[in-house]
Structure formats: C-alpha cells, structure tokens
Amino acid sequence: MRLLVLGGTEFVGRGVVEAALARGWQVTVFHRGRHRAPAGVRVLHGDRVAPGGLGALAEGEWDTVVDTWSAAPSAVLASARLLADRVGHCVYVSSRSVYAWPPATGLAEDGPLVEGAAADAGATDYARDKRGGELAVTQAFGADRSLLVRAGLVLGPWENVGRLPWWLNRVARGGPVPAPGPRDLPVRFIDVRDLARWSLDAAEKRLSGPFDLVSPPGHSTMEGLLGACVRVTGSGAELRWLDAETIAAAGVEPWTDLPVWVPRGELHDAMHRADVSLALAAGLRCRPAEETVADTWAWLGELGTSAPLRPDRPAVGLSQAQESALLGG
Template sequence: MRLLVLGGTEFVGRAVVEAALGRGWEVTVLHRGRHPAPPGARPLRGDRTGPDGLAALADGGGWDAVVDTWAGAPRAVRDAARLLRGRAGRYVYVSSRSVYAWAPPAGHTEDAPLVEGASADAERLDYARDKRGGELAAVDAFGADRSVLVRAGLILGPYENVGRLPWWLGRMARGGPVLAPGPRDLPLQYVDVRDLADWVLGAVTRGLSGPYTLVSPRGHATTGTLLDACARVTGGAAELRWTAPEVITGAGIEPWTGLPVWVPPGGEMHDALHGADVSRALAAGLVCRPVADTVADTWDWLLSLDGVTPLRPDRPAVGLDPETEARVLGIAGAPEV
C-alpha cells in the first residue's frame, strides 16, 4: 500500500507512519521540517499555511490513501483534498468528537447533532468548527464513499504532546500524597494512539467510509485503573489520596484540565466526554490494548526524552500546581472515596 501522511512527525501522525512502515507500506510524509520524519518514510517539505505549501506534492505520484490530522483552518484540508482527489484512493481525516453539538448525551452515536457554522472554506474559527470544516472539505473532494472521518476522543500514548498522561506520570514520579479525583471506579473513554493508527490502516485496507467515533468502550478503563497504573510504573512512591468530586470542584479545580482526563460523574460533561456508543468502530475492527500497556509505554517514552517533554504551543497547559494540591489535601475532614 502507498500512503501519504500530511504531517506525520508528531503524535497521531507519527503513530500512523510508524504503524504503516511496520506493515511494509510505502509511506510519504509532507511536513514543515520542525521535526524529523520517522526513519523509513519518504520526506517531502511543505507548509500548508503558506504560498505553494503543497508544491512538493506536484510530482509525488499517486497513493492508495491520504491521512490528514490537520486541526487549524479548514481551508488547508480543502486545498489538499482538492489537489489529491484524482491521485489518491481514499482520504482519512482524523477529526474529533468535538464536532458533536455540545453536549452530546450518554450513549450518543455518529448520528448525534453536529456543530453549526462550520465551512470547508473558513479561516480558523474554533477547534470544534475547524474540525467539522475539515470533515466537510474531505467529503466535498472525495465524496462520502471515499472519505473516512475519524472522530477521535481523548488520545493517549507515546508521543503525546498535549501533556495529559505525561503530567500524571510526572506527578506520580515525584511521589508523596497525590490528589486522586474520585470515584476510583469512574469509567473513562480514550484511545491509545497506536490503536487509533492500527484502526486507520485497517479502514484503508477494508475500504471503509463515513464517520466513526473512535475511543475505547465505556469502562475499558477507570480513573482507578489509570492512576494505579501510573503509580505502579513510576516506582510506587506515590500515595493516592482518593478524594470526593465535590471537594475537588469546591476548591476551584477545573475538571479535564486541572486534573487531566478526569471530569466529575453525573453531569453532562462526563456523559459527553466518557459516554459515547462506539459499537460502530468496534464492529469495524477497533481493538484497544490494556490501560497498563498504554501507561507503561508512555512512561518508557518519557524516560527516553531526558526530561524534555514536547508540548504543543497551541494547547493550554494542563495539570495542578503543587500549592493547590497541598491545600486541597490538607482540607480537614475531606472525605475519601
């Protein structure tokens, strides 16, 4: 198989490239040169945001599929998809669950209402409408039968450049009492980036099309299994102090960002972020590895970086400062769960 990856040097794109190379595919990567392309891929240089940013593709031949992870102005997806529609068999756009109108209820499927106001021709608007605009651009150029819309949720694993799982691992490595947001049996939904990559390549070989919500089944992991794995793999020096959700939110700690991944149970935010019906993706071949493997492999990757964790500059910082954590842990009578 011949694969073109637009990007391909960081997180999701890199995982797709490495998975394809592992299958013996011929992989071309168009990137800006900020990071080296994975060994074995054919590198092409180009900045999609600048004039003639796709010029390197002019003589690039043809491909069985294109994988695009773009998260900026939809016009970049539009331009690439239009250029490639006669030279590639399928266009896989890695989108986001953010394209569902807020807040999708627990059990929502790919048929849930979508955000309004998106356009394939738009300049940058906001994350949700940018991703939906990218979807529209892919479908407009390749048609519904040759485009795959991968509506990924929370993505974890090696190469993560948002900082969620790396923050938890770094915090556990420091040891001592750790503010652990309860309840520990709260179900989570996420996808290991390598499982996402494997599914994408399977979608190409099987000729799939249409939208797929891509996260693990509800309850594949819980807050407890995730944080226990983090504590264990970093050496066991951390002492998890399970604390009731109302204590955490009452202290002004923001769910999802202050304590990454976690949102309190029983509300629309948890239903939206950790309550999707993923039966369509499972039927189409999604296989999710154990959370312990995701955590251990991410920790091994972090150890290889000599303390310098790559973070995207266009994403907000995540994690809790030590002073706030100590203050909440010191609240007299804080109930444990």
C-alpha cells in the same frame, strides 16, 4: 500500500506512520521540518498555510492520504483538492467534539452535529474547525472515498498535549498525590497506536463515512489509570482520593488542572458513554489501559527530557499552590 501522511512527525500522525512502516507500507510524510521524521519514510517539506506551501505535493500518487489537521478548514480543503485525483482514499482524523452540545448519552455517528466552519474558512474553534475539515474532505474526495475518524480522548506514546505525561511525572515524584474520584469513575480513551491500527485497517478496506473511535465501556477507571501510574513508575506515591465537591471548592478545574478527569455529569456522559459499536464491528481492538501507561512511561524515559508540547495548547496540571490546597496545606 502507498501512504501519504500530512504531518506524520507528532502524536497521532506519528502513530499512523509507525504503524504503516511496521506493515511494510511505502510511506511519504509532508511536513514543515520542525520535527524529525521517523526513519524509513520519504520526506516532503512544505507549509500548508503558506502561499505556495503545497508545492511539494504537486506530483505523486498514493493509495491513501491521512490528515490530522485541527485548525483552519481551508488548509484541509486546499490539500484535499490538490490530491483528490491522485489519491484513492482519504482518512481524516476528526474528533467526537463535532457533535452538537449536549450530546445524548450513548450517542452514535448519526447524532446531531455542530454547525461546521465553511470548508474554505479560516480557524474558528476546535469543534467547528474539525467539522469544517470533515466537510472539506468530503467535498473534495466525495463521501464514498472519505473516512472520518471521530476520535475521543487520545493517549499513549508521542503525546504532545501533556495529559498522561503530567500524571506520570507527578506520580513519579512520589509522596501524596491528589487523586480525583470517585475511584470507580469510568475512563474511556483510545491508545494512539490502536487508533492508527484501526485507521490503516479501515483504509485497506476502503471504509467511508464517520466512525466514533474510543475504547468500549468498562475499559478503565480513574483508579485503574492512576494506579497504573504508581505501579509503572515504582514511586510508591500515595493516591489521596478526593471528591468532586472538594476539588471544586479549591478552585481546581477538571480536565485542565486535573488532566483526563471530569466529574460525573453532562460532560462526563458526553466523553465516556459513547456508542462505539460501529467501530467495534469494523475491528476496533483496544489494549489494556496499563499497557498504554507503561509504554508512555517508557517513551518518556527514552526522551531524556520533558515531553514535547503543542504550542497551540495550554499547559495542563496542578500548580504547587493548587496541590497544597487540595491536600490541606
């Protein structure tokens, strides 16, 4: 298989490239050159939002292109139009954020969607931009050659958002750690490598249309995730479990101040009660949560420095003052 990845040097794109190389595929990455590309790929440089920035893609043919773009849909449309006659199939990594709010419990791929930004529009907000990206790909490649991978929470090695790395680094420091509960609160996510594997399998099969991609029910819990952080770091940290009311009273925000965690309610249902039967039927397999945690910790150790963070995303995690407030000073 001849694969073109738009990006391919960070997180999801990097996971796709590594998985494709492991299969012996011929991989080309098109990126701005800000990060080193994985060894073994053909590299094309360009900036898709700059005038003439797609010039390096003017020639060449590929079986599949993978695009993970999450800003202005116009960038997706421009590259898709340029490639549609020379690439057989397009995989667009979208998001479950494209569903209209509030999504019903157990929502599947036929649920109502946000009004997407126009396919040729500039950046608006994440959900509308991702839906606009879906529309752009479908417009250029046609529905039968477009696979829309609507990912849930993505964790694992190469993470550049900082959620799991923050927990691992905090737990590694030891001592009492605020642990948002309850302990048995369900947590569902997709390891970036499982997302990549499924997407490449689907590309080989030429699957089309939307697929929600996140782990099945029962994958993990907050205790399972944070307990794994304690075990893999060997820190002996003490998890001090707190209820949602205590956390709210301290002015601590779910998801941002306490990465991954959201309390029971509408948002939790939207994130952690999706119907992924379509993806499971198409071969989705998810590794145990402890493996994701252990491999992310190993990756952080290999870096020898802090994890890379996307400049367009806010920092996550508790401040010292917030932690002190949660732990009672």
